[in-house]
Amino acid sequence: MKIGFVGTGDIAEAIIKGLMRADFPVDKIAVSARSRAISSELAETYEKVTVYEDNQDVVDAGSDLVFLAVLPHQAEEVLRPLRFHDGQEVASVIGTLPVETIADLTGATGSITRAVPLPPVADLRAVTVLSGPSERLEAMFEKLGGVIVTQSFDELNALTIPTTLMGTFFGLQEIVVDWMGQKGVGEADARKFVSNLFLSLARTGVESGQTFPELRKAHSTPGGLNAQIFDVFVENGGDKALTKAMDSVMGRILAASDKA
Ligand SMILES: NC(=O)c1ccc[n+]([C@@H]2O[C@H](COP(=O)([O-])OP(=O)(O)OC[C@H]3O[C@@H](n4cnc5c(N)ncnc54)[C@H](OP(=O)(O)O)[C@@H]3O)[C@@H](O)[C@H]2O)c1
Structure with a gap:
């Protein structure tokens, strides 16, 4: 299989590294020159990667599948x-940008799919959301950590908007670490402690097979300290703030799709 990448930035680099790490059966990867530092490093590291100055040459060389x-x-x-082709x-x-806009901009006659991968695909550890079925893309992203095929634009948005929680994930830990600092804990100790706490809880979420209400209850003795934190968080609008934040991103995405 031959694959092309028009745009060789952070996410293209992560996908290519994942494909190489997973030993995915690909004969050739054609990449556009920009960003030059990334494209040259990829070509130096992996024999299968070739850099092309002209984007049309990437399309021509990545004949089976072209990533935009x-x-x-x-x-x-x-x-x-x-x-x-x-x-x-x-x-x-x-x-x-919805599939319809991509179809209009490219004039492509083959299958067009939106894919929402995340940087940990480089380590084969991110689940990628697809806008619809594609045998090739499903096989590929399954190897890079897993894949979910959505049935509608609304479902695609609902699944991908939580990816914009990445900053908040760290921001939440920042708030906890700041609070610990005010109580006299050094930043390095607090960060080590909190990031490992979140890591072990995230592992439990992935591995236990339990729902989140089940996990919350399993980690909150009634009347205990964990239950108190969650109750005070909700009483002070923490749940509403998060829902509102996701709604606001949904609004922005829908407005951008309408404009497109
Ligand atoms: N990063 C993520 O976690 C992530 C996840 C899912 C989806 N996405 C989406 O993926 C897309 C790329 O994101 P990114 O984070 O990889 O951004 P990025 O690092 O800025 O990559 C964009 C790339 O496009 C290149 N480019 C600009 N004009 C070009 C041209 N005329 N011909 C060829 N290449 C050109 C840029 O090169 P220069 O640096 O030389 O300008 C850059 O390498 C975005 O639409 C983003 O929404 C990103």
Whole structure:
């Protein structure tokens, strides 16, 4: 199989590293030159990776499947001039732009799928969401940590909006570490302690097979300290704040899709 990447930034790099680490059966990976530091390093590290100066050459060389991995505001300028081959499969990882917009910008006649991978695909540890079925992409992302195929635009959005919680995940730990600092704990000790606590709890979430209400109850003795923290958090609007934050991102994504 031959794969091309138009846009060789952070997420393209993560996918390529994951494919190489997983030993995915690919004969050739064609990448565009920008970002040059990333594309040159990939080509130096992996024999199967070749850098092309012209994006059309990437499309021509990545004949079976072409990933589009530029930023949303770059899409129009980068994609309009390209000519895709008859039936060539396209996977867009471009945030917010729906499949219909990609179809319009590329004129591609083959299958077009939106994929939402996350950087840990590089370590085969992220579940990737797809906008619809694709034998190739499902096989590929299954190897990079797992895959979920969605049935509708709303389901795709609902599954991918939580990926924007990455900053909040660390922000929450930042608040805890700051609080510990005010009580006299050194930053390095507090960070080591809190990040490992979150890591072990995240592992329990992945491995236990229990639902989150079950896990919360299993970790909260009635009238105990864990129950108290959650109750005070909810009483002070913590749950509503998080729901509102996700709704606000959903609103932004829907507005961007309408505009596209
Ligand atoms: N990072 C993530 O976690 C993640 C996850 C899922 C989806 N996404 C989506 O994936 C897309 C890429 O994100 P990213 O984080 O990888 O961003 P990024 O690192 O900024 O990558 C964008 C790449 O496009 C290149 N580019 C710009 N103009 C180009 C042109 N005319 N021809 C060829 N390449 C061009 C940029 O090169 P220069 O550096 O030279 O400008 C850069 O390498 C975005 O749409 C984002 O929403 C990202």
